[in-house]
Amino acid sequence: MNNTMTYQPKLDTSPPVADEIRQTTCYMCACRCGINVHLKDGAVKYIEGNRDHPVNKGVLCAKGSAGIMQHLSPARLRAPLLRTGPRGSGEFKEISWDEALDTAASWLAPVRETAPERLAFFTGRDQSQSLTSWWAQQFGTPNYAAHGGFCSVNMAAAGIYTLGGAFWEFGSPDWERTKLFMIFGVAEDHDSNPIKMGLGRLKERGAKIIGVNPVRTGYNAVADEWVGITPGTDGLFIMALIHELLKAGKIDIEYLCRTTNAPVLLDEDGLFARNEDGKELVWDRATNTAQPFDKPGLKPALHGTYEGRTPVFESLANRYLSQDYAPEAVAERCGVPAAQIKRIAAELAHTAFEEEIEIPQPWTDFRGVTHPTTKGRPVSFHAMRGISAHSNGFQTCRALHVLQLLLGSVEVPGGFRFKPPYPKPVSAHPKPHFKTTPGKPLDGPHLGYPRGPEDLGLHEDGTAKRIDKAYTWENPLSAHGMMHMVISNAHAGDPYPIDVLFMYMANMSWNSSMNTKGVMEMLTDKDESGEYKIPKIIYSDAYSSEMVAYADLIFPDTTYLERHDCISLLDRPICEPDAVADAIRWPVVEPHRDVRGFQSALIQLGARLGLPGMTNEDGSATYTDYEDYILNHQRRPGIGPLAGFRGDGTEAGRGAPNPNQIEKYKANGAFWMEHVPEEAQFNKPTNMAYQTWAARLGFYVSDTPEPYLFQLYVEPIRKFQLAAEGKGEMQPPEHLRERLRETMDPLPIWYEPFEQAAIDQSEYPLHALTQRPAAMYHSWGSQNAWLRQIHGVNPLYVSGEVWESNGFEEGDWASLTSHHGTITIPVARMDALNANTVWTWNAIGKRKGAWALDEDAPETTKGFLLNHLIHELLPPKGDGLRWSNSDPVTGQAAWYDLRVKIAKAPPQETTSPKTGQQKSPVGKGPATLEYGKRWT
């Protein structure tokens, strides 16, 4: 054979890779991984994970690696913008920052002097809520929140009220020790890299993974067992597990007595019996007397009636031992066979009690009792929006925490572990504040945890103090506010109109709102005088999103590589169970556009408005920008935005401001971390070594240890229920009385999701939901040249049963109809799916003209939003009232309650509804990309 001889060229296998590597924090999603940004010739060449970082330990996801394309996105805004065309048109003129800030100040100053509540300031997926909430407090408006209300407040609030914290940034499974892991309602995100790393560790160790999700993608695809549950029934499934465990006596009685309120006595009103010091009482079987719960050496009773009072545990056992929660009773509704429920209960019991862990680590509890070892039950759980984004989500999240407690698997080796500064009980959190005074700050923090009806935000006439109606009888524990109701309520002037809507990083005219088309109309609707019903809208975003087109004044934000940030213990921290940590971002490259980090702009606006804390006595600005604030702001003496390298650079937690602090962070990989002492690593709520350490580092506003019991039974919730039963001075309106009585139950319950209870289920037989792909973060990913090649379209996935019964064939389109509207979209078959569920990827669909994409980009022609089918209100009940499509406890948006019907439709040119087109204020992207050519 006449072969060409192989010529093996000499390669340079050791080329220089970077001129410099700068370490900062990723912001391609909310995980906050550490990254090494490789710079060459002044440009970003490569981004990898930081091996030393506590969150990602070196790995990085697709989004993180695609950061180069986000940083260079053609959709980046270039300068402040003032609207010149009608709202929604995208017609703007570029203005200077002075003009932008002066304009904003001219709109806001009169509001503050007359009626501060007429500013609604809501931020989206930002990570600077300790600054933004403080700013809003100094301004004086009660109308502030971030995006938790439409994200996962059910999870967060249920966690705080039950355990003192929930999943994700509050805590994590003990990946190194757990032997059985159940993950509920999580697609591919939250928190992205740590879960993938954890699953990899479980696989290496041979631990079993059970995925509970209607859709089998991502984490559920690699799970050893998949429970393809019917949406909205997770609570029933969990309570059936509890039923089985109770029936078999597979619960940790010692743990329940020691660390939960199981033995606490309930009086005839269902409130805790207390002594004169306010301490909860338990019944001591040794002395036959009521004693404070924290007295050492008690033998507490768990059932019986003592002087008219019964322990919490008796109510719990009576409820879940009922045949209503037997696997056979729930199986059909859950879409899970009874035998599978029983087997999973058996596996939980087996792993928890037959494979107990014992670590030779002594520890001393708050009663003064020293335990020679630390025992653990190696079963762990994680859950997110799949169980929480339902109108029964709060109680479902609570049920999961109760299951964890009955198994004795919270804050123990092998179980679920908190990340400092969590856990923090409700008592360590503020109450909500609402009191406005023209020209003055609000009377305290906006968002908190109500202890009872007295903490609601209601005027004497019963109307809401907040524009979003958070903290009202409609949703008393709305601890994250209700961003999804702001535009709808402001448009309706219910409870009152506003003058200025100010938002940051929340695409509210698109994927972040229910009823998207309706919201677009509300934003453009005018009154009789021709003025917009929502008179002024200020918005800040780094990119040309759909929401930019609907605002009047735009503050252009930087990309994440061009900005200062602090990932603060005062906010949403990045800690690990064994370590407390915080982090920074800093400009690893400088922007060459006329943009500013939003937080800097906010501080500068605050100074123009003369806000206290941001303005010196002579009227000058206290802080030049966000970096200055991060370095020098003190929330209380010695406690600032960053906990590391304070004082002389060696002080942790508390200490004087250190002018070199940010430099210290840069030199340390952009983060600071301090390990939890060995003795303090488990049983944190009751472990005095932990409590003392936490108080020393400044985690508690009280600056003293705050040990507490886990709350199987939540007394504040009972107080609302008691009011609904007619007791107490604060009484709910009559139309809410019955709902409050049912849903404000101090022990977890299940009830049918509101939308499906309100519609004819035979007409709308299917559940519909979205999942976030691993390679996209909300609407951001579509501007990214690399990521959009992975997820550029989003068909509606339907089960084999639905596919065949509708006679679908490949390439078909369908109309999907809810009680609120119809969309026409492409369909695709997927068998690894709950038979009665349809789903699609979240936020792939785009409006024409947005994100610097071409008008015929597949995101605009084939992509779609399910949001058009979801109304922010429930179907009218004929009572003339507007019932929010939200959880009745917290107000969380009930995205996943959606019910639909499907029908074959003729193929379409584009999906519908049509949403018009916006002009791009930044032009369009290039026709080709050869990124990196200069280095090859």
Place this chain on the structure above:
Amino acid sequence: MTSLPQSTEKSLGLVIDLDTCVGCHACVISCKEWNTGAYGAPLADVDPYGAQPVGSFLNRVHTFEVKPAEGPAAVTHFPKSCLHCEDAPCVTVCPTGASYKRVEDGIVLVNESDCIGCGLCAWACPYGAREMDPVEKVMKKCTLCVDRIYNENIPEEDRVPSCVRTCPAGARHFGDLSDPDSGVFKLVEERGGFDLMPEQGTKPVNKYLPPRPKQEAAPEMDVLGPLLAESTEGAGGFFGWLDRTLEKL
């Protein structure tokens, strides 16, 4: 036609764990960002913000659904890049000698200065692992990050392909598959690693680890048997059990 070496000193390659891969595409993008600024021509994207974005990638993740006769449907994520075959048909088909397999480590590479963009190698590869760059019109393929794995300018622990360095789930492993003492060799032994499409006779170096058998059909456990001596029905029996348990604490 181009010849392959008789043997190579090492057989560097990847072992990809299909049991662990969650299909997150981290490897796909990390590969793209490293290689667009590294060996050879950049990995271009045509119409990157338009109607039909098409870019070259050296690694892609495919997703398959399997519906077994019994039990629920399963989803497998399947990352695919060049398998650095011992009998690489992409090399032997090359008319210019641009495609070659390195003697020292077995990596299959394209010498782009000799590549005429005829595309024969892509036709010859049974795995579809080669992609023509849409701008430079030269053939692109996985280099096993040949400019990382020996690179003295990066820390030793990072001298692995970018996809391996980044994989969050730890589903990708790199090493010498001809060395029985290597981690990857042992992993293949332990987990029953297999060749992709062995019937093609290409003797791929890369191996795949199969998904573990799912435990959905696990036998019913009896640990929830009648442990409550008096009764398992209703609260009366339960509280009797509770009292006895409390006494034992």
